[in-house]
Amino acid sequence: MxxxxxxxxxxxxxxxxxxxxxxxxxxxxxxxxxxxxxxxxxxxxxxxxxxxxxxxxxxxxxxxxxxxxxxxxxxxxxxxxxxxxxxxxxxxxxxAGRIIGKVTAQVGPDGSIEREWIRHNWDELSPFQVAELVREFAAEQAWTRLKASPLPHSTNEDLLTIYPLADLHLSLKARSDESGEAYDLETASSLFEKKSTDLIAKSPTGGTALALYLGDWTHQNDDKNETPRSKHKLEVDAPIFATVNAGVQLAIKFVYAQLTWHDRVIIKVLRGNHDETSWIGLVIGLHQHFRQEPRVIIDLGEADYWFFRWGVTLLGAHHGHRLKPEQMAGAMATECRKDWGETLFRLFLHGHLHHRIVLDVLGVQVECMRTLAPPDAHHSGKYGSPRSLTSITLHKEEGEVSRAFVNLDPVLRKAETAETLELLSYAAA
Structure with a gap:
């Protein structure tokens, strides 16, 4: 008082x-x-x-x-x-935003207050109050959003087009003399934006699109620049903040491109062995950006294995670092027993190995997807398979009905000659 x-x-x-x-x-x-x-x-x-x-x-x-x-x-x-x-x-x-914590008063001989010391602290808000404040803040911001084209005229609600995205390894640093081709954050972003747009145009129009991120979207998990579990040292092109930011922006553009071609888009992001925690930035960034878009559905599950049913087809997905390809069919049968018995076709997609491998195990087509990234210095000479993007279209009653491909030119290294070595030695001297 x-x-x-x-x-x-x-x-x-x-x-x-x-x-x-x-x-x-x-x-x-x-x-x-x-x-x-x-x-x-x-x-x-x-x-x-x-x-x-x-x-x-x-x-x-x-x-x-x-x-x-x-x-x-x-x-x-x-x-x-x-x-x-x-x-x-x-x-x-x-x-504002403070509460009185402690009051100390100096009282004179006549009983009047001569001095007062008031300590105040930040008010402790409940999680619900914090969420409400964030919601109000977000509502006041003038978010810049791209605009998708109207729904395609030709559509088929029975179609699901899967876009498996494996091992882009944003910020991987590769040199042409080591890997046959230079690769960095800017190169990877431009390459994916162009090739993914071409792939969408080759895929059937209408229906539902599934953007399936199979892990290792970013090359590093944090600024330690090493794989989280094996501690393998990585050569990177940019810090983790710039890498995650570029990855989110790239994925947002990809969704808008899909919305121009399909009725709706489902997004599923899985972690890999390189982006064990940084994948969270991608899924949260996409969720926040499209949270009010009714044509976009985002699965926020955290499990390493994901299963999805489309009509008579059961789909499984995993990065491939915790489960061998030969074990994936068994995992699907064990965890999805009811759906396993009610479906006619089964497909399990994974990445991690950077080249295409197709196995038929227990009636399940287990398939490793190719990547757009070239091998880095550590893997140079090990991964020599072609690089490509693929879309797989399923029909609710017929199973897989079509595929589309976008291929990259193979990485070609040039053999040195005595004359070339002589010139290089002269330049170095």
Whole structure:
């Protein structure tokens, strides 16, 4: 509670005693039986109200703390010094978002509050209040969004077109003399944007699209630049923040491109051994961007294995770092027993191995998808398979009905000659 002001009658009584005591506060207080500081507060109030002509009123927000007079050799007032300080008392305004934690008061002999110390802390909001504040903040922002074309005229609700995206390895650093082709964040982004757009145009129009991220979307998981489990050192082109940011922007553009070709888009992001936690940035970024788009559905599950049913086809997906291809059919049969028995066709897609491998296991077509990324220095000479993107179209009653491909030129290295080596040696010298 604020300290009540001293009545004017009491202020004048203290002022007169102060004048009679030679303008000294403590002697005046002794004559009144109160503390000298209490006398000073009465005088200060008259000063602030402008009722005393021979003292300059304190500026707004301040009060007179002390008045010192200079006397001449005859004992007459020759000058006066007034000391001001921040005003004490009045109503305290608590800053927004804060709560009072502790109050300490200094009380004078007359029982009045002379000084107060107020400690305030941040108010502790519940998670629901925090979520509401974030929602309100987001609603006020002018989000920049691309615009998708209208729904395609030719559509077929029975079709599902899968776009398996395996091992793009954004920020992988490869040099042409080691891998046969230079590769970095900018190169990977431009390559994916162009080839994915071409792939969509080759796929059947209408129906539902499934953007299936099979892991290792980014080459590194954090700025340690090593694989999280094996601690294998990685050569990268950009820090993790720039890598994740570029990956989210690239994926957003890919969804908009799919919306121009298909009725709706389902998104599923799986972690790999390189992006064990950084994959979260991709799925959350996509979810936030498309959270109010009814034509986009995002699966937020965290499991390493994912199963999806489309009519008579059961689909499984996994990066491939925790389960061997020969084991994937068994995992599907064990975890999806009901759907396994009710479907006619079964397909399990994975990445991790960077080249196409197709196995028929227990009636399941287990397929490793190719990548767009060239081998880095560590894998140079090991991964020599073609690079491509593939879309797989399923019909609810007929199973797989078509595929589309976009191929890249193979990585070609040039053999050195004695003449070339001689020129290189001369240049180095």
């Amino acid at each position: 604020p300290t009540p002001p001293i009545p004017l009658e009491e202020c004048w009584r203290r002022y007169n005693a102060w004048v009679d005591a030679g303008r000294k506060y403590q002697p005046a207080g002794d004559s009144l039986g109160i503390d000298g500081k209490a006398v000073q507060r009465g005088v200060d109030r008259l000063v602030k109200l402008g009722l005393i002509e021979d003292l300059k009123a304190a500026p707004p927000g301040f009060e007179v703390k002390a008045v010192t007079e200079q006397l001449d050799k005859h004992g007459q007032t020759a000058g006066k010094t007034i000391k001001y300080g921040h005003e004490v008392g009045g109503e305290f305004q608590l800053p």
